[in-house]
Amino acid sequence: xxxxxxxxxxxxxxxxxxxxxxxxxxxxxxxxxxxxxxxxxxxxxxxxxxxxxxxxxxxxxxxxxxxxxxxxxxxxxxxxxxxxxxxxxxxxxxxxxxxxxxxxxxxxxxxxxxxxxxxxxxxxxxxxxxxxxxxxxxxxxxxxxxxxxxxxxxxxxxxxxxxxxxxxxxxxxxxxxxxxxxxxxxxxxxxxxxxxxxxxxxxxxxxxxxxxxxxxxxxxxxxxxxxxxxxxxxxxxxxxxxxxxxxxxxxxxxxxxxxxxxxxxxxxxxxxxxxxxxxxxxxxxxxxxxxxxxxxxxxxxxxxxxxxx
Amino acid sequence: xxxxxxxxxxxxxxxxxxxxxxxxxxxxxxxxxxxxxxxxxxxxxxxxxxxxxxxxxxxxxxxxxxxxxxxxxxxxxxxxxxxxxxxxxxxxxxxxxxxxxxxxxxxxxxxxxxxxxxxxxxxxxxxxxxxxxxxxxxxxxxxxxxxxxxxxxxxxxxxxxxxxxxxxxxxxxxxxxxxxxxxxxxxxxxxxxxxxxxxxxxxxxxxxxxxxxxxxxxxxxxxxxxxxxxxxxxxxxxxxxxxxxxxxxxxxxxxxxxxxxxxxxxxxxxxxxxxxxxxxxxxxxxxxxxxxxxxxxxxxxxxxxxxxxxxxxxxxxxx
Numbered sequence: 163x164x165x166x167x168x169x170x171x172x173x174x175x176x177x178x179x180x181x182x183x184x185x186x187x188x189x190x191x192x193x194x195x196x197x198x199x200x201x202x203x204x205x206x207x208x209x210x211x212x213x214x215x216x217x218x219x220x221x222x223x224x225x226x227x228x229x230x231x232x233x234x235x236x237x238x239x240x241x242x243x244x245x246x247x248x249x250x251x252x253x254x255x256x257x258x259x260x261x262x263x264x265x266x267x268x269x270x271x272x273x274x275x276x277x278x279x280x281x282x283x284x285x286x287x288x289x290x291x292x293x294x295x296x297x298x299x300x301x302x303x304x305x306x307x308x309x310x311x312x313x314x315x316x317x318x319x320x321x322x323x324x325x326x327x328x329x330x331x332x333x334x335x336x337x338x339x340x341x342x343x344x345x346x347x348x349x350x351x352x353x354x355x356x357x358x359x360x361x362x363x364x365x366x367x368x369x370x371x372x373x374x375x376x377x378x379x380x381x382x383x384x385x386x387x388x389x390x391x392x393x394x395x396x397x398x399x400x401x402x403x404x405x406x407x408x409x410x411x412x413x414x415x416x417x418x419x420x421x422x423x424x425x426x427x428x429x430x431x432x433x434x435x436x437x438x439x440x441x442x443x444x445x446x447x448x449x450x451x452x453x454x455x456x457x458x459x460x461x462x463x464x465x466x467x468x469x470x471x
Numbered sequence: 472x473x474x475x476x477x478x479x480x481x482x483x484x485x486x487x488x489x490x491x492x493x494x495x496x497x498x499x500x501x502x503x504x505x506x507x508x509x510x511x512x513x514x515x516x517x518x519x520x521x522x523x524x525x526x527x528x529x530x531x532x533x534x535x536x537x538x539x540x541x542x543x544x545x546x547x548x549x550x551x552x553x554x555x556x557x558x559x560x561x562x563x564x565x566x567x568x569x570x571x572x573x574x575x576x577x578x579x580x581x582x583x584x585x586x587x588x589x590x591x592x593x594x595x596x597x598x599x600x601x602x603x604x605x606x607x608x609x610x611x612x613x614x615x616x617x618x619x620x621x622x623x624x625x626x627x628x629x630x631x632x633x634x635x636x637x638x639x640x641x642x643x644x645x646x647x648x649x650x651x652x653x654x655x656x657x658x659x660x661x662x663x664x665x666x667x668x669x670x671x672x673x674x675x676x677x678x679x680x681x682x683x684x685x686x687x688x689x690x691x692x693x694x695x696x697x698x699x700x701x702x703x704x705x706x707x708x709x710x711x712x713x714x715x716x717x718x719x720x721x722x723x724x725x726x727x728x729x730x731x732x733x734x735x736x737x738x739x740x741x742x743x744x745x746x747x748x749x750x751x752x753x754x755x756x757x758x759x760x761x762x763x764x765x766x767x768x769x770x771x772x773x774x775x776x777x778x779x780x781x782x783x784x785x786x787x788x789x790x
Contacts, residue, residue, distance in 0.1 A: 299489045301721065302773055304765035306728030307746055308494070311762055314750045315501035402615045406732060409617045410747055425617060429736075436625045443618035451613035 188387075191463040198459020201452040208449050212258030223252040223419060234437060241441045244427065254442055257419040262449070264335055264420070265401040271339025272400075273393045276346025277382070283347065284354025285377055294351070301344045306406070312337045313412050327418055334413060338400050346392050353385035387464035395457035398450040405446050421446045479777045483770050490766045491541055498759055499533035544763065550756045554749070559760045563742060567764070570741030574730045577661045581668035588669070589676025590708060593684065604673065611670025616729045620663045620736035627659060634659055638739045660737045664729050668722075675718045679711035713784045720776030723769050 192198055216223075221239075226246045233243045241250035283293035313333060321329035357363065358381065366380050405422025407413035414420050416427060421442040428438035515523075524530050543550070549559035592604040627633045634655055644650045683689065684707055692702045731743030738744070742761050749757035 299486055299493075301724075302486055302766070302770050303490060303724065304727055304762065304769045305724045306731055307762045307765045310731075310746065310750055311494070311758060312497065314753075314758070315497065398613065405615055406617060406728070409615075410732070410735060412747075412750065422617075425621065429621070432621065432624055433629050436629070439618075439621050440625075443615075443621060447610075447614050447618060450615070451609065454609060454613050 188460075188463040192459050195459040195462060197455045198462075201455030201459065204448060204452040205456060208258065208445070208452070209262065212255055212262060215255035215258075216252065219251055219255060221249040221252045223248060223256045224417070234435070242435065242437045244424075244435075244438050250424075250438060250441060253419040253424060254421070254445055257421050257424055257442065258445060258449075260331070260414065260418060260420045261401050261404060261422070261446070264331070264338070264404040265397040268335040268338035268342070268400045268404075269393050269396040271335065272342035272396060273346055273389055275339065276343035277350050277385075277389055279343065280347035280350025280352075281354055281377060281382065281385075284351040285358060285373070285381070290351075293347070297344045297347050300341070303341065305341050306403075309337050309341060309403070309407065310410065310412055313407065317412075326415065330414055330418075334404055334407060338403050342396060342400070346389055346396075349388045349392060350385050353388065354381055357381050357384055391457055391461045391464060394460055395454060398453035398457070401446060401450055401453075475781050476778055479774055483774050487766065487770050488541075490770070491544075491763055492537065494759065494762055494766070495537045495540060496533070498755065499536065540759075544760070549760045552749070552754055552757050554752050554754045554757075559757050562745060562757065563760065563764060566740055566742045566745050569739055570730055570734065570743060573657065573660050573664065573733065573739060573741065574726060576657070577664035578668060578726070580661060580665035581672055584665070584669040585672030585676055586708075586712075589673045590680060590703070592673065592677045593680035594703060596681065605677070608670045608673040608677075611666055612674070614667070616663055616667050616732045617736060619667065620659070620733055623659050623663060624736070638737050660733045660739055663733050663736075664726070667729055668726060671722060672715070672719070675715045676711065679714050680707060683707045683711050709783070713780065716776050716780045716783060720773045723772045723776070727765055727768060 226248060233239060235242045239249050239251065241254055244250055244253070279293055279297070283290045283297075317330060317333055320333045323329065324332055358376075363376060363380055366376050371379070401421075404413060404420065405425070408420050408422030409426045411426055414423050416423060419427075424442035425439050428435070428442070431438055521530075529536070540550075547560060549563065551557070552559050552562060555562070588604050588608070592601045592608075595601050628635065638656050638660070644653050689702060689707055692706050693699070697705075727743070730741065731746065733739065734741040734743040735747055742764060745757065746761045746765075748754075749761065
C-alpha cells in the first residue's frame with residue numbers, strides 16, 4: 163500500500179525525482195517547515211537534558227541547606243535555590259523526566275484505547291451506535307473535575323498497593339489516558355468508515371483475508387497518520403494536565419519534583435523568590451510550545467490535502 | 472428550529488443521567504468511606520456510628536442511593552456539607568455567580584479578541600500581521616493557565632503593584648467605587664482565562680477562514696462586484712463561524728478546567744475553588760454535587776452551542 167501511495171505522491175510525470183516512500187516524502191515536507199524543525203530540535207534538546215542532565219549536573223535534588231535558602235540564580239546554582247536550600251536546576255532537570263514520562267505514557271494509553279474503540283466502531287457496524295454514544299458521553303464529561311475526583315478517591319489505595327510514587331504515577335497516567343481517547347476514536351472511526359468501502363479492501367476480502375487481517379494490514383496503516391498528529395499534540399496537553407494536577411496539590415508528592423509540583427511549592431514565595439516559579443514554568447511552556455509546532459508540522463507533512471497549499 | 476432544539480434537549484437529558492450515574496458509581500465503589508471525616512472521631516462508639524450510617528441511608532445498596540440522590544438533586548435538595556454543616560445548595564448558590572462572572576466575561580473578551588485577530592491573520596495570510604498573530608496564538612495556548620496566572624501576579628501585583636492578587640469575596644457592588652474595585656480585582660483572573668481562550672479561538676477562526684477563502688462562492692461574490700469588506704464579513708466570516716461554534720462546544724470542558732485553576736491561583740471563591748477545598752478536606756457530598764454542577768454546565772453550554780449552530784446554519788433545520 164505504501165508503495166502505491168508513494169507512486170501517487172511522486173506523480174507519473176516527474177521522472178527526474180527518485181521514488182520515495184510515503185514516510186520519506188512526509189519527512190521531506192516536514193523539513194521544509196522551519197518552525198516544526200526548530201520545535202523538534204528544542205524537544206530533542208530538552209529530552210536529552212532531562213535524561214542526561216542529572217549525570218552532568220551532579221548536585222543533589224534533595225540535599226537540604228537552610229543557609230542558602232531562596233537564593234537568586236548564581237553560578238553555583240544557575241536556577242537559584244528553593245525554600246529548603248535545594249538546587250533548583252537539579253530539581254527542574256529531574257522533574258522533567260517525570261513530567262515527560264507522564265505525557266508520553268498517558269498518550270500511548272489514550273491512543274491505544276482510542277484507536278481500538280474507533281476501529282471497532284468503524285469496522286463493525288453493529289457496535290457503532292453504542293460506541294459513539296459512549297464517546298459522546300465521555301466528551302461531555304467535565305474533564306478536570308473528574309480527574310481530580312478520581313485521584314482523590316483512588317490515590318491512597320493505589321499508593322498502598324504499588325508504593326508512594328509508583329502508585330500516583332500509575333494513577334495519573336491511567337486517568338489522563340482514560341479521559342483523552344475520544345477525539346482519536348472519532349478520527350479512526352471516520353477513516354475506517356471511508357476506507358472500508360475502497361476497492362483494495364474489497365480485493366483483500368475476495369482473496370479470503372480475515373477481519374483481523376483487513377483491520378491490521380490494510381486499514382490501520384492507512385488511518386494512522388491523523389493518530390500520529392493527535393498523539394504528538396496530545397503529549398503536550400498531557401504534560402499540561404499533569405502539571406495542573408500537581409499545581410492544585412493533587413498530583414505528585416513534594417519529594418517528586420515534577421514541573422507542576424515545583425510551581426505549587428514556589429507559589430508562596432512569588433514576592434521574594436519569583437525565579438523558583440519562573441524556571442519550571444518556562445520549562446513546561448517551552449516543551450509544550452515545541453511539541454505543538456512539531457505536531458502542526460507533522461499534520462502538514464502527513465496530510466496531502468494540506469501539502470498542496 | 473423548535474423541533475431541532477427539542478431534539479437536542481432529548482439527547483442532552485440521557486447524557487446527564489449517564490454522567491451522573493457514572494460519577495455516582497465511582498464515588499460509591501471507591502475505597503473512600505464518605506463518613507471517614509464525619510465519623511472518624513474516636514469518641515463515637517461503633518454502635519452510634521452504625522446509627523449515623525443508617526440515618527444517612529449509607530447501609531442501603533448504592534443503586535438505590537443513586538436514585539434517591541438524583542431525585543433529591545433534581546428537586547434542588549443537594550444535601551449537607553460534612554465540614555461546614557450548611558446545605559450544599561447554599562454553598563453553591565454563593566459561589567456559582569463568581570465562577571460564571573469570571574468565565575462569562577473571559578469568554579466575551581476572548582471572542583472579541585479572537586474574531587478580528589483570526590480574520591486579519593487569514594486575510595493577510597503569510598504577511599507580518601499573520602506571523603505576529605499566529606505566533607502569539609501559539610504562545611498563548613502552549614502556556615498553561617497556572618503559569619500565566621503566576622507570571623501575572625509577579626509582574627502586575629508584585630513588581631508593578633497595580634492589582635491586588637487577593638480576591639475580596641465580601642465586596643458587594645453598591646456604588647461606582649465598589650464597582651471599580653470589583654473590576655480591578657477581576658481583571659487578572661479574567662485576563663488569564665480570556666487570553667487562553669482567545670489563543671485557541673484565533674487559531675480556529677483563522678483555519679476555518681482559510682478553508683473558505685478559496686471557495687467558489689467567494690469568487691462569485693467578488694465577481695458580482697461586492698465590496699471586499701462585504702465579501703469577507705458577510706460571506707466568508709459568517710460561513711467560517713459555523714464550524715467554530717462546534718469547536719467552541721468541544722472546548723467547554725477545558726474552559727471550566729481553566730476556571731478551576733484561575734480560581735485557585737487568585738483565590739476567587741467560585742465552585743472550582745469549592746471543589747478543591749472539599750476534595751482536600753474529604754467532604755464527599757460537596758464533591759459529588761459540585762462535579763454534577765460542572766457536568767450540568769458543560770452539557771448546558773453544549774446545548775447552547777448546538778442551538779447557535781442551528782441559528783447560524785439554516786440547512787440544519789431541514790435535515
